[in-house]
Amino acid sequence: MGYFNDGFDEIVIGASVMGSSTAYQLAKRGQKTLLLGQFDFTHHRGPSHGESRTIRAVYPEHYYYGLVNESYQMWKQAQIKVGFRVYFKTQQFDVGPVDAKSLRTIITTCQNVGYWRIKEVHDAKYSIGSDFPTFTSYRKPNTHGTPSLELPRLIKIAEHGGYAFDANKRPWGLGVTPTSLKLWIEERFRGMVYLNGSVLTQLCVHSMTPDEDFVIDFLGGEFGKDVAVGGGSSDHGFKMSPAIGRILTDVVLTGKARGVKLMHFRKQDLRRIPGGTLRT
Secondary structure: OOOOOOOOOEEEEOOOHHHHHHHHHHHHOOOOEEEEOOOOOOOOOOOOOOOOOOOOOOOOOHHHHHHHHHHHHHHHHHHHHHOOOOOOOOOEEEEOOOOOHHHHHHHHHOOEEEEEEEOHHHOHHHEOOOOOOEEEEOOOOOEEEEOEOOOOOEEEEEEOOOEEOOHHHOOOOOOOOOHHHHHHHHHHOOOOEOOOOOOEEEEEEEOOOOOOOOEEEEOOHHHOOOOEEEEOOOOOOHHHHHHHHHHHHHHHHHOOOOOOOHHHHOOOOHHHOOOOEEEO
8 A cells, every 4th residue: 555656646455354444444534545456345265255253352462452442333334324234233252261361351351164053943042133142162162153144044153273275276165064163062052053064164264474463564675654564364353444444544644553552563574474274
């Protein structure tokens, strides 16, 4: 971003949710902005695809809390502008060992993706708008899930994990549900969902940094401060993308960001960043 030519004030390369949010913020501030994406907006080749996301403020790192709260408000503003609902408020339930770092954070500061069919008599209980929460378990297998929303009568349950792969040679097709996840679901949803396997399994791609913090910085070198870099969402950046777009816009236009310490997101040695992590 920040590269000038005769036609545009700013060019954003990468039309993921972070790039799109940045282009939107730049345009709001009067910048003639070009957004470039390798694929169409509905493709499944990157970390921005998928029908739903969980937004939660539980982080052991204190510097994410403000970004999440800001993004809450920006998602609400976005749905007013587009004219249809994109934000569904639910309760969040976290469970794990007493020494789990994220759970300790709650006390001090307050990828298999599978869709499992809900038994007919329990449809209402597990649907969005009921008392059923989004949830995260920090025990092994580390799992998270959401109520039934995008696919009727299907509850979304995923395992936090994956493996590195070459982004240019990514595998396609259905993922395989690990035995550990099947057992976890059977123990906790016995009698509530059909246990003969997930109805739908998706392969999810995530761009990971070594410490799983985002990268928000200037590219440097010959480009100096003419080009800013934002990325490395590391499987938790989607929910904060509205705020990240605002921060990147601040950085491009003023050289600094309001309300956030950029030292937590400085550019690292990009050669150490894996090409991606595949979660099923």
